[in-house]
Amino acid sequence: DAEITQSPRHKITETGRQVTLACHQTWNHNNMFWYRQDLGHGLRLIHYSYGVQDTNKGEVSDGYSVSRSNTEDLPLTLESAASSQTSVYFCASSEFLAGSATDTQYFGPGTRLTVL
Amino acid sequence: GQNIDQPTEMTATEGAIVQINCTYQTSGFNGLFWYQQHAGEAPTFLSYNVLDGLEEKGRFSSFLSRSKGYSYLLLKELQMKDSASYLCAVRSPNDYKLSFGAGTTVTVRA
Numbered sequence: 001d002a003e004i005t006q007s008p009r010h011k012i013t014e015t016g017r018q019v020t021l022a023c024h025q026t027w028n029h030n031n032m033f034w035y036r037q038d039l040g041h042g043l044r045l046i047h048y049s050y051g052v053q054d055t056n057k058g059e060v061s062d063g064y065s066v067s068r069s070n071t072e073d074l075p076l077t078l079e080s081a082a083s084s085q086t087s088v089y090f091c092a093s094s095e096f097l098a099g100s101a102t103d104t105q106y107f108g109p110g111t112r113l114t115v116l
Numbered sequence: 117g118q119n120i121d122q123p124t125e126m127t128a129t130e131g132a133i134v135q136i137n138c139t140y141q142t143s144g145f146n147g148l149f150w151y152q153q154h155a156g157e158a159p160t161f162l163s164y165n166v167l168d169g170l171e172e173k174g175r176f177s178s179f180l181s182r183s184k185g186y187s188y189l190l191l192k193e194l195q196m197k198d199s200a201s202y203l204c205a206v207r208s209p210n211d212y213k214l215s216f217g218a219g220t221t222v223t224v225r226a
Contacts, residue, residue, distance in 0.1 A: 031212045042203065042218040043159070050212065058213075090158060094212055102147055102166070103212050107158035 002027040006091050006108040014116055019078040021111050023091030031094040031103065032074040034058075034066060036087040037110075043090065049074055081115045088112050118142045118215035122204050127223045128194055136189045136220045138204035147207040149214065150178050150189045154200045162202075163189070191222070199224045 004025040013019050023032065030051045035043040045058030047066040055066050063085060065077045078085055089111045094103040119141040128134040140148070147166040151159035165171055165180035165187060177190040191198055201221045205214040 033213075035216075040218060043205075043214075043216040045213060045215075048213065102164055102207070104149075104161045104164070105214060107160070109158050 004091060004093055004106055004108040006089075006111050008111060009109065010112050012114045012116065013081050015081060015083060017081050019081050019113065021076045021078075021089055021091075021113070023074045023076065023108055024072055025091075025093040025106075025108075026072065027093055027095065027106065028071060029093035029095040029106075030071065031105075032068070033092045033094075033105065034064070034074065034076045035090045035092065036060065036085075037090060038087050046076065046089075047074075078113075083115050086113060086115045118206060120204055120206055120215060120217035122202075122217040122220045124218070125221045125223070127225060130194055130196060130224055130226050132194050134191045134194060134222060136191070136202050136204075136222065138187045138189070138217055140185050140187075140204070140206050140217075142185075142206050142208075142215065144209035145182060145206060146209040148178075148180055148187050149205040149207065150176075150187075151203040151205065152200050153203060153219070159203055194224045196224050196226070198222065 007022045033048040034046040044060045049055050049068040091108040092105040094105040096103045121139045150162040153159040163178040170179045175192045180187045201219040203219045204217040
């Protein structure tokens, strides 16, 4: 079955370190998204991509970067981790499917990141 | 910009009905989604509305009024497993982005 996976599931790092969170989907979806989820804020969009070599900034992109070298993967990099980036990170993917009215986003299981 | 409001918490009794409201003020509209998220898990898709009216899916129904910028999710015959957070999200016109509300935590009590 097609799926979307994230790794690691839990990560503890120190302030100033570079961290990369992996997202891999086997749906063959063109659209991929990264969100962070914090209490009281819901899901906020960090970066997104609509295809290979395409990347775009979301509403909370400062301090984060992404790259899209193939359809399946959209890694999220924290250039220099800060305590304010402690959060749960979700990756999602979507595509307009034949017979579908819209592109439903399917979410990965999430990565809990703690920056000390 | 996007402004999406939902109540923070709701409590209901097993077997009862709960209605979760969502109001939105957005720069453009191209559909509204409801997602369910159990604690510690990923959001999962529940429903989608793009035209005014009611969409029914078993025990769950979702309603949309575009002129009022208003939607609700109706959960009937509540079960303990329905205890979760329910997220309202609005799709941007002309692209695939979603803007989410902060979510409503529903607690079902015996």
